[in-house]
Amino acid sequence: MKLEKSDRGVYHASYWTPFGTKTTSTKAHSKEEAQKVVKASKIEQIEQAAKAGALTQSAISQILSGKQVTTSQAAQEWTKWLELNSGSRFTVSSYATTLNAWIQDMELSSVMPSMITAEHISKWINNRRSAAKLSTRRMWLSVIREFYKFLTGIGYALANPSLLVTVHWQNLSHEQKETKEKEVFSDIEFNRLVDAADNWQIQSHTENFWGVAVRLGRYLGLRLGDICNLEWVALKKPGYIKVWTRKRNVDVYLPLDELAVSMAIAMIPRDDPKYCFPIERYITNEPKDRHRLSKYFQRLCEMAGIEGKSFHCLRHTYATECARKGKSMPHIAADLGHRHLTTTEQYIHTGKE
Numbered sequence: 001m002k003l004e005k006s007d008r009g010v011y012h013a014s015y016w017t018p019f020g021t022k023t024t025s026t027k028a029h030s031k032e033e034a035q036k037v038v039k040a041s042k043i044e045q046i047e048q049a050a051k052a053g054a055l056t057q058s059a060i061s062q063i064l065s066g067k068q069v070t071t072s073q074a075a076q077e078w079t080k081w082l083e084l085n086s087g088s089r090f091t092v093s094s095y096a097t098t099l100n101a102w103i104q105d106m107e108l109s110s111v112m113p114s115m116i117t118a119e120h121i122s123k124w125i126n127n128r129r130s131a132a133k134l135s136t137r138r139m140w141l142s143v144i145r146e147f148y149k150f151l152t153g154i155g156y157a158l159a160n161p162s163l164l165v166t167v168h169w170q171n172l173s174h175e176q177k178e179t180k181e182k183e184v185f186s187d188i189e190f191n192r193l194v195d196a197a198d199n200w201q202i203q204s205h206t207e208n209f210w211g212v213a214v215r216l217g218r219y220l221g222l223r224l225g226d227i228c229n230l231e232w233v234a235l236k237k238p239g240y241i242k243v244w245t246r247k248r249n250v251d252v253y254l255p256l257d258e259l260a261v262s263m264a265i266a267m268i269p270r271d272d273p274k275y276c277f278p279i280e281r282y283i284t285n286e287p288k289d290r291h292r293l294s295k296y297f298q299r300l301c302e303m304a305g306i307e308g309k310s311f312h313c314l315r316h317t318y319a320t321e322c323a324r325k326g327k328s329m330p331h332i333a334a335d336l337g338h339r340h341l342t343t344t345e346q347y348i349h350t351g352k353e
Contacts, residue, residue, distance in 0.1 A: 001013060001014065001038065001044050002014045003026075003031060003034050003035070003038070005031075006025075009029050010025055010026070010027060010028070010029060011025075011026045011028050011029070011030075011031060011033075011034035012024065012025050012026065013025075013026055013034070013037075013038050021119070026038065068112065069112065069113070069156050070109060070110050070111065070112060071103055071108045071109060071110075071111050071112065071113050071116065072103060072108075072109040072110070074113050074147075074151060074156050075096070075099050075100060075103060075147070077154075078099070078147055078150045078151075079092065079095075079096045079099075081150060082095060082096070089285060089286075089287055090285075090287045090290060092287075093287035093288075094287070095143050095146070095147075098139070098140055098143045099143055099144065099147055102121075102124050102140070102144060105124055106120050106123065106124050108120060112156075113148075113151050113156045113157045114156065114157045114158060116157075116161060117161055118161040118162070118164040118165050120161075121141070121144055121161060121162050121165045122165045124140070125137050125140055125141050125144075125165060125167060126167065126168045126171065128171060131176070132176070133172075133175075133176045133177070133178075134167060134169050134172055134176055134177045137167045137172075138167055141162060141165060141166075141167060144162045145160065145162040145163070148160040148161070148162050182310070182312060182313050182316045182347075183308065183309055183313055183316070183349070184313060184316050184317040184320050184349050185218070185306075185309065185313060185314060185317045189304070189306050189309075190214075190218055190317070192304040192305060192306065193214055193300065193301065193304045193306060194211065194214060194215070195304070196300055196303040196304040197210040197211040197213075197214050197300060198211045200300060200303065207267075207269055208264075208267060208268075209277055209279075209280055210296070210297075210300055211264060211267075212227075212264040212265065212267070212268060213227050213311075214300075214311075214314065215258070215260055215261050215264045216261065216264075217311060217314030217315060217318070218314045218317055218318060219257075219258040219260065219261045219318065220241065220254050220256075220261065220318065220335075221314075221315045221318035221319060221322075221335055221336050222243060222252075222315070223245065223246075223312070223315065224284070224293060224294075224297075224311045224312075225246055225284050225290075226243050226244075226245050226246060227277070227280075228277055228280040228281050228283070228284040228285075228293070229246065229275070229281050229284065229285075230243065230275070230276040230277060231274055231275055231276065232270075232273075232274065232275070232276060233274075235265065235276075239255060239256050239262075240253065240254065240255055240256060241253075241254050241256060241265075242254075245337040250337045250339070251337075252334070252335060252336070252337045254335060280293065293311075294310070294311070297310070297311045298310075315336065315347065316347050316349060318335075318336075319332055319335075319336060319344065319347035319348055320347070320348055320349045322335065323348045329341050329344055329345070332344055332347075332348075
């Protein structure tokens with residue numbers, strides 16, 4: 001416990017708690033008076049009890065887990081656990097990158113997980129110097145919470161301090177709070193995109209991959225990752241396509257009503273016995289390489305004279321077109337593989353074609 005005098009001449013007591021260091025005004029202008037206030041309030045005893053509680057928690061966690069583990073070591077174990085239990089290498093890589101950034105920035109590598117407080121988490125999540133958006137900060141907090149679920153499950157920690165943390169959205173700028181709204185492709189833009197894709201050849205890529213991909217995105221609402229992982233067995237029934245979506249692990253069953261889609265699929269070369277696009281599949285499943293596909297699509301849009309749109313906008317275009325044609329919301333949700341209609345509603349852009 002420390003007594004410090006403020007600029008206004010009032011003494012403040014700083015003391016340790018399981019949730020980080022707290023500072024409270026004694027409202028006293030002399031050190032003697034401040035010490036009396038501290039003694040009467042039993043702040044020192046509270047601080048000692050808090051430290052003893054943390055020490056006890058640390059000791060119990062060691063007994064439960066059978067060993068003393070640092071946060072850095074625990075992070076490595078969690079990453080290995082994710083690799084065995086997660087279906088997405090990209091998710092594992094993203095989670096590990098976020099967690100390691102927090103550990104390094106807050107200098108927690110050699111600290112035991114049970115000694116980490118909510119303040120260690122909140123200071124990083126709510127860093128005002130960071131330009132990170134609200135959605136990104138919420139994602140960071142979600143990763144740390146999942147990490148602590150693992151820690152409490154394995155016995156490295158008795159509690160989850162992240163549950164006491166919230167994102168201070170009120171301290172963020174308007175721009176940081178706003179999410180970039182996805183837009184739809186107009187018919188003119190899509191036709192330009194198709195022309196550019198059909199005439200674009202990338203060395204070592206499957207022949208006319210982008211010509212097929214943009215059609216599947218626009219007319220079937222498929223994600224780029226699901227297209228890259230498309231298997232021939234998904235096309236075994238004539239006139240239909242069945243795809244297991246990686247993001248939600250649900251299957252979508254769609255009719256190939258558009259002649260342009262059927263013709264594009266018929267042109268895919270049979271270079272691999274199992275996968276339609278083996279090269280793109282390799283790229284999208286490599287966490288360090290998958291960003292290349294987004295860059296290629298941006299280059300394609302530049303060739304077509306289109307700005308501010310991503311491949312995912314084709315999925316929004318499909319949903320908006322379905323709604324315009326009178327399809328029900330549950331029908332569109334099933335096509336997109338959504339579990340909640342509230343998610344599907346965000347894909348419908350009224351007044352846009």
